[in-house]
Amino acid sequence: xxxxxxxxxxxxxxxxxxxxxxxxxxxxxxxxxxxxxxxxxxxxxxxxxxxxxxxxxxxxxxxxxxxxxxxxxxxxxxxxxxxxxxxxxxxxxxxxxxxxxxxxxxxxxxxxxxxxxxxxxxxxxxxxxxxxxxxxxxxxxxxxxxxxxxxxxxxxxxxxxxxxxxxxxxxxxxxxxxxxxxxxxxxxxxxxxxxxxxxxxxxxxxxxxxxxxxxxxxxxxxxxxxxxxxxxxxxxxxxxxxxxxxxxxxxxxxxxxxxxxxxxxxxxxxxxxxxxxxxxxxxxxxxxxxxxxxxxxxxxxxxxxxxxxxxxxxxxxxxxxxxxxxxxxxxxxxxxxxxxxxxxxxxxxxxxxxxxxxxxxxxxxxxxxxxxxxxxxxxxxxxxxxxxxxxxxxxxxxxxxxxxxxxxxxxxxxxx
RNA sequence: GUGAGUGUAGCUCAGGGGUAGAGCGCUGGACUGUGGCUCCAGAUGUCGAGGGUUCAAAUCCCUUCACUCACCCCA
Numbered sequence: 001x002x003x004x005x006x007x008x009x010x011x012x013x014x015x016x017x018x019x020x021x022x023x024x025x026x027x028x029x030x031x032x033x034x035x036x037x038x039x040x041x042x043x044x045x046x047x048x049x050x051x052x053x054x055x056x057x058x059x060x061x062x063x064x065x066x067x068x069x070x071x072x073x074x075x076x077x078x079x080x081x082x083x084x085x086x087x088x089x090x091x092x093x094x095x096x097x098x099x100x101x102x103x104x105x106x107x108x109x110x111x112x113x114x115x116x117x118x119x120x121x122x123x124x125x126x127x128x129x130x131x132x133x134x135x136x137x138x139x140x141x142x143x144x145x146x147x148x149x150x151x152x153x154x155x156x157x158x159x160x161x162x163x164x165x166x167x168x169x170x171x172x173x174x175x176x177x178x179x180x181x182x183x184x185x186x187x188x189x190x191x192x193x194x195x196x197x198x199x200x201x202x203x204x205x206x207x208x209x210x211x212x213x214x215x216x217x218x219x220x221x222x223x224x225x226x227x228x229x230x231x232x233x234x235x236x237x238x239x240x241x242x243x244x245x246x247x248x249x250x251x252x253x254x255x256x257x258x259x260x261x262x263x264x265x266x267x268x269x270x271x272x273x274x275x276x277x278x279x280x281x282x283x284x285x286x287x288x289x290x291x292x293x294x295x296x297x298x299x300x301x302x303x304x305x306x307x308x309x310x311x312x313x314x315x316x317x318x319x320x321x322x323x324x325x326x327x328x329x330x331x332x333x334x335x336x337x338x339x340x341x342x343x344x345x346x347x348x349x350x351x352x353x354x355x356x357x358x359x360x361x362x363x364x365x366x367x368x369x370x371x372x373x374x375x376x377x378x379x380x381x382x383x384x385x386x387x388x389x390x391x392x393x394x395x396x397x398x399x400x401x402x403x404x405x406x407x408x409x410x411x412x413x414x415x416x
Numbered sequence: 417g418u419g420a421g422u423g424u425a426g427c428u429c430a431g432g433g434g435u436a437g438a439g440c441g442c443u444g445g446a447c448u449g450u451g452g453c454u455c456c457a458g459a460u461g462u463c464g465a466g467g468g469u470u471c472a473a474a475u476c477c478c479u480u481c482a483c484u485c486a487c488c489c490c491a
Contacts, residue, residue, distance in 0.1 A: 002482080002483090053489095054488080054489050054490080055489080055490080058417080058489090059489075059490090076490095076491080105491080107489090107490080107491095109488090109489065109490080110417080110418095110487095110488085110489095111483090111484090112484075112485060112486070112487095113484080113485065113486090114490090114491080115489085115490070115491085119491065120491090121491060122491095123491095188487095188488075199489095202489095204487085204488095252490095253489065253490055254490095263491095270485080270486085271485085271486065271487085272489090272490065272491080274490070274491060275491070276491065277490080277491060278491095298491095299491055300491070301490085301491030302491085303491080304491060305491090321451095323449095323450080325449070355444090355448095355449080356449045356450060357444095357445095357447075357449075357450065357451080358443085358444080358451095359450085359451090360449095360450045360451040361450095361451055361452085362451085363450095363451060364451035364452055365451080365452090368451095371450080371451080373449080373450070375449060376449095377449080385450085387450075387451090389451070389452090392450095392451090392452095394450085
């Protein structure tokens with residue numbers, strides 16, 4: 001299906017590494033995993049993301065189920081995690097909750113580089129903390145994670161969108177400014193001027209960029225609380241030496257963001273260059289029917305992150321390949337390989353009754369470290385041959401002690 | 417939703433009205449019981465799909481689908 005893809009080996013190995021590192025890093029910082037459903041009531045997303053956003057207006061997989069309920073495949077995770085936090089009264093133990101979720105998201109967009117209809121995110125959320133320290137902490141964790149998985153050329157950009165109180169007058173002034181330059185704007189910007197004037201900032205049309213370069217910025221409109229919050233976020237980032245730049249033109253496509261917003265852009269990703277993005281959402285929980293509880297978080301686009309990372313290393317082979325000749329030897333090979341696999345020595349056998357040559361070729365092809373040759377002659381003498389594939393050396397070992405010998409030679413660790 | 421590009425073997429791609437190709441990979445042989453290198457042989461295709469033009473279409477025309485990239489949007 002368009003925009004939906006299979007992830008095959010050895011690619012799956014790269015995914016597992018990303019997930020394992022995420023669990024390690026986040027666990028280390030005191031985050032717990034939460035698993036939420038892939039389906040939610042449509043209303044959850046229209047209320048949180050915003051009725052008039054592109055995501056809700058034209059990108060959601062929405063349908064009615066067999067009982068007539070309007071449901072949607074989640075286009076992002078924050079809304080679901082917030083819903084779970086409220087529904088299970090997680091704030092009752094302590095308002096602070098540090099949670100993460102990993103899984104697929106769905107948006108009906110036209111696929112292109114770094115953009116798919118089913119894509120995967122590592123989603124990180126902190127509820128119950130309004131202190132600017134947590135904004136900086138969350139960004140630092142993100143940058144640390146990106147660095148340990150080997151992402152190159154990542155840059156953190158931050159901005160503050162203010163709260164509804166300071167954003168409203170700003171929006172009005174910006175609209176007034178845009179009306180004054182209406183004829184110089186592209187049709188798209190003219191159209192979204194009333195609903196979403198901020199969007200003009202990331203318009204790529206040159207005329208719009210010229211106009212927008214003179215447009216008023218949120219900066220000048222932040223109320224004292226918001227301005228101070230932003231200054232302190234920056235100070236905390238500097239304290240722990242997390243490099244960042246302020247991008248006063250950064251805009252978000254989801255309505256719930258307040259105050260701090262941030263984005264990590266990476267080189268070489270094509271048009272979709274945001275690897276991760278997030279920010280503060282102080283009214284989301286309340287809007288969803290919870291208490292007055294602030295929140296902050298981010299999501300990492302796993303496909304995009306993978307695009308910035310090196311190719312998968314060639315997969316490692318089995319520790320041992322058993323080449324058997326004849327019915328009797330095959331039975332011995334079957335028995336041995338089963339027991340060795342149980343003991344942690346990844347062992348392969350041939351299932352087709354091939355010639356010894358062909359079996360050795362397969363041992364080599366799959367990258368086996370050792371080969372065990374059980375032939376009819378050896379069997380009669382009660383011996384087998386253990387061959388070191390790399391050193392090209394082999395020796396006979398007595399059949400009764402093969403199991404122990406192989407374990408001591410090959411070792412117990414699996415190479416998969 | 418708009419625009420452009422590409423669809424030929426498992427993969428990367430050449431061919432552009434007249435017998436379906438290369439490299440890599442795959443299977444086997446040379447080496448009758450020992451892998452990588454070399455050499456030889458072999459298998460694999462509805463030439464994306466449907467329709468049209470033609471004595472003849474992978475090739476030209478139309479339609480459609482898929483993939484890719486960009487716009488838009490976003491992770």
